[in-house]
Structure formats: structure tokens, C-alpha cells
Amino acid sequence: MSATTIDASRPLPAADKQGTVSDPERLSRALESFLADFGATAALYLEACVHCGQCAEACHYYVQTGDPKYTPIWKIEPFKQAYKRLMGPFSPFYRLFGLKKAVTTGELERWQELIYDSCTMCGRCTLVCPMGIDIPFLVLAARHGMQAAGLVPHDLWEATDRAEREGSPLGATRQVLKERLAWLADENAVEIPLDREQADVLVTVSSIEVMKYPQSIVALARVMKHIGASWTFRSDGYEATNFGMLAGDRKGQKDATMRLVNAAVAIRANTVILPECGHAYQAFRWAGANIYGKPLPFRALHISEFLAEEIGAGRLKLKTDSRSMTFHDPCQIARRGGVVEAPRVVFRALGADLREMNANPSLNWCCGGGGGVVSIHRADALRHRVFHLKMQQVEDTGADLLVSSCSNCRLTFDDGQAYFHWDKTAHSLLELVAGNLAEKH
Amino acid sequence: MSGASLLTFARGPAFEVALAMLIFGMVWRLVGILALRRSRDYSEGRKTAGWVSGLRVIFSRSWPQAEFRERVLHWDIVSYLFHLGYAVAILGYLPHILLIRNLTGLRWPGLPGGAIAFAAGIAAASLLALLGHRLTSPVLRKLSNFDDYFSWFIAFVPLITGLMAYYNIGDSYQMVLGLHILSGDILFAWLPFGKLMHVILFAFSRGKTGAVYGRRGAAI
Ligand code: SF4
Ligand code: SF4
Numbered sequence: 278m279s280a281t282t283i284d285a286s287r288p289l290p291a292a293d294k295q296g297t298v299s300d301p302e303r304l305s306r307a308l309e310s311f312l313a314d315f316g317a318t319a320a321l322y323l324e325a326c327v328h329c330g331q332c333a334e335a336c337h338y339y340v341q342t343g344d345p346k347y348t349p350i351w352k353i354e355p356f357k358q359a360y361k362r363l364m365g366p367f368s369p370f371y372r373l374f375g376l377k378k379a380v381t382t383g384e385l386e387r388w389q390e391l392i393y394d395s396c397t398m399c400g401r402c403t404l405v406c407p408m409g410i411d412i413p414f415l416v417l418a419a420r421h422g423m424q425a426a427g428l429v430p431h432d433l434w435e436a437t438d439r440a441e442r443e444g445s446p447l448g449a450t451r452q453v454l455k456e457r458l459a460w461l462a463d464e465n466a467v468e469i470p471l472d473r474e475q476a477d478v479l480v481t482v483s484s485i486e487v488m489k490y491p492q493s494i495v496a497l498a499r500v501m502k503h504i505g506a507s508w509t510f511r512s513d514g515y516e517a518t519n520f521g522m523l524a525g526d527r528k529g530q531k532d533a534t535m536r537l538v539n540a541a542v543a544i545r546a547n548t549v550i551l552p553e554c555g556h557a558y559q560a561f562r563w564a565g566a567n568i569y570g571k572p573l574p575f576r577a578l579h580i581s582e583f584l585a586e587e588i589g590a591g592r593l594k595l596k597t598d599s600r601s602m603t604f605h606d607p608c609q610i611a612r613r614g615g616v617v618e619a620p621r622v623v624f625r626a627l628g629a630d631l632r633e634m635n636a637n638p639s640l641n642w643c644c645g646g647g648g649g650v651v652s653i654h655r656a657d658a659l660r661h662r663v664f665h666l667k668m669q670q671v672e673d674t675g676a677d678l679l680v681s682s683c684s685n686c687r688l689t690f691d692d693g694q695a696y697f698h699w700d701k702t703a704h705s706l707l708e709l710v711a712g713n714l715a716e717k718h
Numbered sequence: 719m720s721g722a723s724l725l726t727f728a729r730g731p732a733f734e735v736a737l738a739m740l741i742f743g744m745v746w747r748l749v750g751i752l753a754l755r756r757s758r759d760y761s762e763g764r765k766t767a768g769w770v771s772g773l774r775v776i777f778s779r780s781w782p783q784a785e786f787r788e789r790v791l792h793w794d795i796v797s798y799l800f801h802l803g804y805a806v807a808i809l810g811y812l813p814h815i816l817l818i819r820n821l822t823g824l825r826w827p828g829l830p831g832g833a834i835a836f837a838a839g840i841a842a843a844s845l846l847a848l849l850g851h852r853l854t855s856p857v858l859r860k861l862s863n864f865d866d867y868f869s870w871f872i873a874f875v876p877l878i879t880g881l882m883a884y885y886n887i888g889d890s891y892q893m894v895l896g897l898h899i900l901s902g903d904i905l906f907a908w909l910p911f912g913k914l915m916h917v918i919l920f921a922f923s924r925g926k927t928g929a930v931y932g933r934r935g936a937a938i
Contacts, residue, residue: 317754318926324751325923327916328866329797330857331782334789345856366750367911376864403931404938405786407794408916409779409924411931563934566760573762615764615935639937640785 293389295427295434300382307385307426308363311356314418315364322415323360325408326350332402332412337642337663338395349402349412352391355380356419385428392419393430394656398556399608399643413613416648420525429524430653437524441532446520446652449484451512457487458494458510467498473509479546479575480508481517481537481561483554485684493553493684496711500584503714504592508550514540517557518685522564523649530560534568537561541575548576550583553705555609555647555683562614579610580707581682585619588626594715597628603676604631605667605690605703606638607683608647620682620706627713632674642667644681646689664693671701682706721892728899736903743910744918752922764935771932772925778938779924793851796844803841804873807834807880835884842877845870865912872908875901 298306330348333339338347345351362368362377371377398413406412423429429437436446443450449457455471462469470476480501486493501508514536521529541549551558562577578586587593602624610616617638624631634641645663650656671679679701681687690703719727765771782790808814812828819825849870852858879898881887888894909915931938 315754317752317756320751320754321919321923321926324747325916325919327913328858328861328863329793330855330861331786331790331793333857335786339857343856345860348857348861351860364754366747403927405782405790407779408920409775409927411927563761566762567757569760572760576762611936613931613934613936615931617937636785637937640783 292431293428293434294386295429295431298427303426303428304380304382304385307382307422307428308359308380310422310425311359311418312363314421315360319415319418320360320364322408322410323357324365326357326410327408329407332406332410335402335405337399337401337645337666338659341662341666342659346391347395349396350410350415352388352396353412353415353419355384355388356415356422382426385423385426388419389423389428389430390656392416392423393433393648394650394653395659397608397643397645397647397650398613399647400613401608401640401643404612404640413648417522417525420523421527422525424525424527430655432652432654433520433524433649436649436652437520437526437529440516440518440520441526441529444536445484445487445516446518447484447488449482449487449516454482454487454510454512454515457491461491461495462498465495465498467495468502469494469498470509472512474544476507476509476544476546478506478508478548478550479514479537479541479544480510480550481552481557482510482515483518483552483557483684484516485518485554485688486552489688490684490705493705493707496705496708497552497580499711499714500587500593500707503594503717504587509544511540511544513543514538517552517561518554519557519560520649522560523556530564531568534561534565538565538569538573541573546575548578548583549573551577551579553580553682553684553687553707555607555614555685556649558607558614558616559609579614579616579619579682581610581619581623582616584707584710585622588622593626593710594717595623595626595710596713596715598709598713599628599630600678601630601632601676602678602680603634603671603674604638604706605634605644605671605679605681605686606641607681607686608643610682611641612639620680623706623710627709630676632676634670635673636670642670644686644689644693646685646692651685651689651692660689661693661696664689665697668693668697668699668701678704680704680706680709721890721894721896724896725892725899728896728903732900732903736907739907740909743907744915747910747915748918751919759930759933763933765933768929768933769925771938772927772929775928775932775938776921776924779928793848796847796851800841800844800848803837803839803844804877806837807841807877810834810837831884835881838877838881838884842874842881845874845877849874869908869912869914872901872905873914876905 332349336349358377359380362371396416400413403411440446458469458471519533521533551561558579566573604620644667645660681703687703810829811834815828879901883894883898928938
């Protein structure tokens, strides 16, 4: 194992390094994790790259800065390097002739900002790569190794650690949830069931909503009452954000997922509704069953899918809101999640004047806050630069109202709005619906 | 080595070794990749047949989507000129066709020599342009490694020697032809070991992503 070579020009603060293990130990943990992720899919992607550089042209970080280090495939270079040296079909030659240098801890430390701060895992690069390489898949694998090595940006690590200990990354503990729900129910004269023993629908929440956008929860309760659903929150499984996944913490990811699965199974739910949160959808809808190890015994729907379904079934009736609106498709829900039509069903039901962005929904710009990036504060300046692209895209629509269906995007929009003194606020699709429920006779 | 003996060597033992390396290398690399662990996807697909989308993406990814064209289409076109010129020169030239017929029994009509020279000229010019791009673009300079330059060189030499042989440039025709065939041998032998293997791998990686996104119902 080689010694650490820290880039002296830009030392990373110790807080971005967890634990007290030695550097060689960190390295071996990272490599062990990398090895576990070198399956056929990762290998295929790593082998197929032709170094054409086109992925850079799709990535908001490169587009906004022109800095080549933000080229998507470059962000996972140590992972690729380790693969070529340890696992690829010609790895014995690489090692024998020293054709690929061994990865070092210093290298991993230097890559931390590329693997975390400057990738929202938005997947836009996947859509341009002529080889069809899914970069976010590789970034996630690289993060597993970084987490194993204890090389996670401290704020992201703290949120993950908190989620693991308290059940929520933002302090929305069971107790806080209970109090919040009781208070919201009281304040808004709406019933918010908690811990029912049986319900058809388990609703989940993002702690961003609990702490920052509690009206979302009220909105959900109103919608559920309107359609007459059998539903409940569960204090043993409510938090849908999955910071474990974002940080690369397999165990944290699994625990967060299993809390929801177990709660849903316990109440014999046939549907789990995921909140307005992009990565929560990705983590549960697409990764959930794989963590569970078998198909989920219920449906997992994003709230926008649920709303569209209820509109389709005629149970959810809306008043007209004909304002001009544009919709920001959260990357993990639309581009990488496949939910594009559902929110548009809602806009049609509202009779809204929907002004689509200049890119098709699967190619629109990321808000810049996904992948855990919004919680990494040293990345704020960079995040604001990429936010500018999004802001322009929204402005170009000329719509009066900006709507989205992810509270993490919303947080990012709020922050960007304040930073740029922008006159647009991102609104929640769910809250828009709840504010336009038709009277039922 | 005289031109005649070089020619004999390039056509004989060198060609056989190259062919063996080509086949063995491709199989080795493909098996080395595909035999690795694959995890089953238990999520409930929105569209059950992800492979349909996988198959589609193998073709559809050959041209950039409208949103990206402004930033990438020009280099895609140069790259296409190279690939098409190269393919025409390899598959349209009568002596090459005869070689393939001897090996496989397959045959098709050839193109006139002038057309082949034109295609090869286009391929060579675009390859030079791509090298220029690689050497000057900050992104490509960062990404490029030995394989990128070596593979470029290995692909370029057969074009140049082929054109030289066709126009009878150089002192000894036999020597030039011998070099051309030898460079072709080297191209075959090297193909499975570096980035040139993308001629096979592109279909697998496009197909994989197409299938994953397809079953999620995501546009790809
Ligand atoms: S996933 Fe998004 S942020 Fe990450 S490299 Fe690709 S385009 Fe850039
Ligand atoms: S676009 Fe794809 S093939 Fe080209 S450099 Fe990026 S990852 Fe590699």
C-alpha cells in the first residue's frame, strides 16, 4: 500500500474524513467495497467508454464552468482505475507491467469533491453518451467505496449518521413527527391518522417537509380525506429520504428502506405513497425491492402518480386554476424514474396553462441540489452557478407559477431564489392540488 | 527484409497470429466482463419488456437527441465520416472482399478503386481532425491515455499504407503492400485489447442502459 499523498495546495479538513483508521486501512476498505461493486454492469460501462468527452457537454457542472475536471466519467476515475487494475479481463497484465497505478488514499480524498460535491446523479450525461453509459450508477458505486473508507463530506455524513441514529437526517424524530402531526391536525382542523393498525395506504414523508414545508402534510391529509382513502402515517416507518443511499452507506440505505417496508407489511398496506422527494422515489420504487431481496408486496407510488391515478378514477375532482405554470421534473422521478405523464395529468385536470420548458421533460436541467449536494455547504458556490441554468430555463417559459414535485428541489429553488433575488418561488404540486379541491356534494 | 518476404510474412504467419489474437482476445474480454456477477432486479417494471427498449437504444443512440446537437453534433459527424469511410474502405475493396470470401465464404460486389481511395481519404482526414480535437480539447486531454493515442495510430496506419499502395507511392510496391497488410494484422491483433473493442461493446452497454431505463418507463 502506498503512503498518503495529500494535495498540499488544498488540504481537506479533517472533518471530511471519518473515523481514526490509518490511510492504508481506509484504502483497503474502499477497494474492498469497489470489488463488491465490480459486477457485470459496472464492468461493461467501464470497458465501453471511448473517452469521447461528450458526457461533459450534458453535465451542468461542465457546461457552467468549462472545467474539464467536471467531465462525468472523470468523476469516477479512481473507481475505473481500480477496476482496470484489480478486476478487468486484462487486470493481471495491468498489474504485472504496472500499466495502471494503484489507487491511493490521497487520490480518493482529492476525488471527494468530484464524487460528491459535483454530481447530483441527475443522469443527464447518460442520455448523451454514445456508449449509453449510466454514469450515476458508477458514481453511486464509487460513493460506496468512499463511505467505506470514511471519506464523505462531513455535512452529508452527519445527516446520514443522524438518519441512522434518529430515523431522520434533519431531526424529524418519531417524537417530533408525532408532535408535528398533532399540531398540524389541530391547527388546520384536518384529520391526520398516525399508527393505525390497518390501512390500505401507508403514506411517507420527507423530513424536509416535516421541518420546512409542513403545509405539504396538511395538503396530503386534505387530499386523502377528499378521496376517502384508508390511510395512515406510521411512526415506525415514515421517513422516505434515504441519505444512506446518497452518502454511499449500504447499511444506512438498507435500514431506511426496511423501516418503510416493515411498516407497510405490518399494516397490510396495498400501496405505499412516496412523498415529493426525488431520491426517495429512486431509493424505494426502484432500489427498494432489491434491498428487500424479493418483489415488494405492495405498490410503491410517487404522490404525483397517486394523484393522477385518483383523477383518472374520478375520485379526485379539482377546481380550475388556469394560471400559466411550468413544471420542473425532478431528475430521479422523471429522467431516471419514468414518471413524466402523471404531473401533466394533474395540470390538465386543473385546466392550467402549462408551459413546458425548452427541453423535453427527460432532458431538462437539474436544479443542482440532488444527490445530497444541497446538504454539502462547501459546494454552495458551485451549486449556485449550476442553478443559474435552471433559473434561465424556468424564465424562458414565461410562466407565472413554477411547480415541482420534490421538496429537495424546492429547498434548492428557495435557496437559489434568495441568492439571486429571483422573483419566482417553487411550489409544490401536491399543495397546488390540495388548494384546488372541488367541493364534494 | 525484402518486400517479397515481408509480404509473405504479413499474409501468412502474421495474419494467422493476428486472427487468433482477435478471436481469442474478444472472447476473453467479453467473457471476462459478462461472467461477472449480475444482480437480479426485483423491482416491478412499469414496462415488463425492458429488452425491447434495450434493442431500440442500440440503434437510437447512434444519433444525438435534439437538446444535445448544438454541443456535440459536429464531432459526431466527423466521427461518422471516419467510421463510414473506414467501413467502405475495408468492406468495399475487392482484394479485401476476396480475403473475407476465402475465410468465410461470404461475398459481395466491390466498389471501384477510385471510390475506395476517396472513402479512405475521408477516413484519414477525419481521423486527423479527431486527433487534433483530442490534443486540443481540455476535456479530451484530461481523459486521454495511452490507449487513446495508440489505438488512433493503429487505426491510422493501415489507411495511409493502403492509400500509398493504391497510388503506388514509395520505392517498392511489395514493401508498401507488405506494410499495409502487416498494419492490418496489427489492427486485428490489437482490437480486443484496447478501446477499439467498442465496436462490440457499444451494443452491450447501450442495450443494458436501454433495458434498465426502459423497464422504468423512462425516456431513453
Ligand atoms: S449525473 Fe448529472 S451531475 Fe452527475 S455527472 Fe452526470 S450530468 Fe453531471
Ligand atoms: S460520453 Fe460516454 S463514452 Fe464518451 S467519455 Fe463520456 S462516458 Fe465515455
